[in-house]
Amino acid sequence: MKEEFIKIKFSAKRLGLIQEVNKVLDKYHTLGFTLSGRQVYYQLVARNIIPNDKHSYKRLNSIISDGRKAGLIDWAMIVDRTRGTREPPHWDKPLDILEQAVKVFAIDKWADQSNHIEIMVEKDALAGILNPVCQKMDVNFTANRGYSSDSLLYETGLRIYEKNREGKIIYIAYFGDHDPSGLDMDRDILERLKMYSGVPIEVKRLALLMDQIEEMDVPENPAKTTDSRYEGYIVKYGISSWELDAVEPPELERLVTEFVEGLRDPDPWDAKVEIENGMKQELQDVVDAYKEENPDDEE
Structure with missing residues (x-):
């Protein structure tokens, strides 16, 4: 719903960018997806409408904020998944x-299956894309928000221990950024889950992978030099990094569906x-x- 709260006079350039934002939002709304602000940003970068840098991201956020308050951008089509109110x-x-x-x-519906599957993602902001397809496939979904906490992985370890006792093979599919820490998180998950559960586990990284980055032409960012894993990362991949947010939502949905159906x-x-x-x-x-x-x- 578009709702005007203040009057704002936009330049032709800013109005043009708002129109491009609305094209992206309308496209994914038709497909059943609600995007985060960062996902909108990467869609515009991929279309060569704005450059991929911090200034452009901040500028776009400002324009989207003004556009929503001026009644030009639908409030319901952009969501902040990192914050929210829980209503009774x-x-x-x-x-x-x-x-x-x-x-x-x-x-x-997995009670009589030989496999137990869980999906994990590095970023809470992508929960709105991945959780619905996980619900459809009837598998557990977890947003780790970076390196997962010991409490969360301990509870997961207890759960998969019980599934292993039922005779099931454990599979964890992981989605994360392609950056120095993002590439290390699935290793960390595997090591800690094995420690907490004491059972065999397979952790498979579904995204981001370098072949996906090349195939989808994912926009790049400078890798963080302050990351403690930076030096080892640049030896293998150079100074660029890539964010999961830049991947098309239908592609993320497809990866989950194909992975789960392959084990079902x-x-x-x-x-x-x-x-x-x-x-x-x-x-x-x-x-x-x-x-x-x-x-x-x-x-």
């Missing part, structure tokens, strides 16, 4: 929560889906019966 759930009437139960009800046995999966659908129908029957007995609740 409320319901106007019993029928509302009954109908919601039908929508959200799900069983563990379709027969027990389809059987679980059929069972789940039957149970959801049972819930829908309860809703329908409630509506007949309480017609006023539908108003």
Whole structure:
């Protein structure tokens, strides 16, 4: 929704950039994605509309901020996933929560599978892209926010230990930046999870990889010279680094889908889906019966 709070007179150049921002937002909104400010920035860099540097990023953020407040950019199409308010759930009437139960009800469709899969990402800002596809594939998703905490990995270790006791093979797929620390994080995850769980684990990095960077022509940034791993990094990759935010959201979604489907046995999966659908129908029957007995609740 576009909503004007203040009057701002924009130059033709700034108005042109706002139009380009809206083109990006409209495209991904149509595909079902809501972007972060940084993702919008990289989309404009990839289109050669703005240069890839700190000044351009700060300038774009300022223009987006003004454009939203002036009613030129839809507030709902850009999201800040690093901050948020957690509101307690409320319901106007019993029928509302009954109908919601039908929508959200799900069983563990991996219960009869031989593999256990979890998806991890370095950045919380990409949770809005990866979490929905993980929910669709019924696998755990974790945003580590850099090097993951011991508390989080300890809890993950306990969880995968139990899955291993059930006879499952453990797979962790990881998404991270291609920079000195980003390339080290999957190693760190593997070592600590093995320590906390005491079971065999495979950690596979799905992105970013150098062949993906070259194939997708991902915009580059200078690697941070202050990173303690900088010297070892530049020996292998040079002085450039690349951010996961610059990858097209559908590509990230595709990587998760193909990885999970490659480790999923379709027969027990389809059987679980059929069972789940039957149970959801049972819930829908309860809703329908409630509506007949309480017609006023539908108003």
